[in-house]
Amino acid sequence: MENGLEWSCIFGVAIWRLWFWQNQYQFNKVSTDSLRMAQDVLIRAEEITSSNHSGLNGLTRKMEKWIGWQPPVWPWCKINSDGACKRNGGSFARGILNNSNGDWVSGFAMNIGYCSVTVAELWGVCQGLVMAWDHGIRWLLFEVDGQCIVQMLNNLEEMTNKYSPLVSSIKELIHRNWHISVNYVYREANFAADSIANYASDLPIGLHNLSSPPASVIPFLFHDMYGVAHPRIVSL
Numbered sequence: 001m002e003n004g005l006e007w008s009c010i011f012g013v014a015i016w017r018l019w020f021w022q023n024q025y026q027f028n029k030v031s032t033d034s035l036r037m038a039q040d041v042l043i044r045a046e047e048i049t050s051s052n053h054s055g056l057n058g059l060t061r062k063m064e065k066w067i068g069w070q071p072p073v074w075p076w077c078k079i080n081s082d083g084a085c086k087r088n089g090g091s092f093a094r095g096i097l098n099n100s101n102g103d104w105v106s107g108f109a110m111n112i113g114y115c116s117v118t119v120a121e122l123w124g125v126c127q128g129l130v131m132a133w134d135h136g137i138r139w140l141l142f143e144v145d146g147q148c149i150v151q152m153l154n155n156l157e158e159m160t161n162k163y164s165p166l167v168s169s170i171k172e173l174i175h176r177n178w179h180i181s182v183n184y185v186y187r188e189a190n191f192a193a194d195s196i197a198n199y200a201s202d203l204p205i206g207l208h209n210l211s212s213p214p215a216s217v218i219p220f221l222f223h224d225m226y227g228v229a230h231p232r233i234v235s236l
Contacts (some may be wrong), residue, residue, distance in 0.1 A: 005042070005045050005046060005049055006049070009045045009048060009049055010041065010042070010045045013041050013044050013045045013048065014041045017037065017040055017041050017044065018037075021037060024228070028226065028228070030219060030222060030223060030226075030228065031219060032219065036195075040230075043187075044231075044232075044233075047232065047233040048233060050233075062233050062234065062235060063233070063234060064231050064232070064233055064234075065231070065232055065233075065234045066229040066230065066231055066232075067185075067186045067188035067189050067229060067230055067231075067232050068188065068189060068223075068224070068227055068228055068229035068230065069189045069190075069191075069192065069223070069224040070189070071098065071100055071101065071102040071224075072098075072099075072100050072141045073100060074100040075100070075139045076100060076139045076140065076141050076179075077097060077098065077099050077100065077105065077132065077137045077139065077140055077141070078097070078098050078140070078141040078142075078143060079095055079096065079097050079098075079128040079129075079131070079132055079140065079141070079142050079143065080095065080096050080098075080143045080144075080185075080189075080190050080192060080193040081093065081094065081095035081096075081121075081124035081125055081127075081128040081142070081143075081144055081193055082094055082095070082121070082124055082144065082145060082146075082190060082193045082194050082197075083117060083118075083119075083120030083121035083122070083123060083124040083146075084117060084120060084194075084197055085115075085116070085117045085120060086201060090111070090112075090113070090114070090201060091112040091113060091114060091115045091116075091117070091119070091120040092109070092110060092111055092112060092120060092197060092200040092201060093108075093109075093110040093112060093120050093121070093123040093124035093127060093200075094107070094108065094109045094110065094124060094193055094194075094196035094197065094199075094200050095107060095108050095124055095127060095128040095131065095193060096192055096193050096196070096213075096217075096221075097128070097131055097132055097135065097137070098224075102224060102225045104212070104213050104221060105135060105137075106131055106135055106209065106210065106211065107131075107196070107209075107210035107213060107217075108127050108128070108131055108207060108208065108209050108210055109196050109199055109200035109203055109208045109210060109214075110123060110124070110127055110200065110206070110207045110208065111200055111201070111203045111204060111205050111206060111208075112205075113205050118148070118149070119166065121144065121146050121149045122149070122152075122166045122167075122170065123166065124144070125142070125144065125149065125153065125170055126166055126169050126170050126173070127207060128142065129142070129170065129173040129174065129180075130173065131209070133173065133176065133178070137178070138177075138178040138179065139178070139179045140178065140179065140180050140181070141181050141183065142180060142181065142182045142183070143182075143183050143184075143185045143189065143190065144182070144183075144184065144185070144190070145184070145185055145186060145187045145189070145190040145194075146184070147184050150182055150183065150184040153170070153174070153182045154182060186232055186234075188229070188230040188232055191220045191223065191224075192217060192220040192221055192223070192224055195216060195217045195220045196210075196214065196216075196217055199214045199216055199217070
């Protein structure tokens with residue numbers, strides 16, 4: 001067993017996903033790295049195992065849903081941001097700004113140093129809002145793959161003083177004269193922003209604005225532009 005998962009489940013999912021990625025490369029010329037493929041297999045094996053266990057009690061129904069990034073409707077633009085902590089303790093925030101055609105407008109990568117994943121996620125939101133405002137965006141959809149972050153942003157007045165410096169900056173940005181909608185998305189709709197993680201880990205401490213996408217991010221941007229979707233087991 002691996003992380004509580006049956007080997008038979010991991011093996012079956014691995015065959016399925018290898019076939020999927022082989023078809024992606026064969027027909028769409030889209031490739032991905034082995035680390036992300038391995039993570040993809042484990043994530044889906046965990047979801048299948050969880051779904052099977054929850055189905056035993058009859059309390060939760062599950063279904064497979066295809067998830068992918070969706071371009072915003074004009075005149076809206078969209079930011080996808082994320083924050084993460086690596087095993088060595090380093091923390092990073094990153095974000096991508098796209099227009100209604102799905103074109104890259106701007107992006108950022110931030111090497112924060114050492115902080116919690118919640119603080120890293122909030123830094124991603126704060127810098128994403130600054131980036132959009134500075135580019136003259138006034139109709140903005142903001143997507144993150146952390147439910148707790150979305151809940152916090154939709155209840156700013158109730159947030160604790162633990163995050164007060166960042167919260168104050170985020171409040172000031174959100175209350176400016178523009179239209180903003182903050183939404184939760186599954187990680188499958190946030191792969192492009194996630195893919196900046198390794199790039200950010202090699203950068204010096206601080207904020208780094210990206211006028212063009214790093215090479216490692218380009219395949220995921222093509223995924224988004226061509227509407228590539230990924231299956232996920234979700235609750236009904």
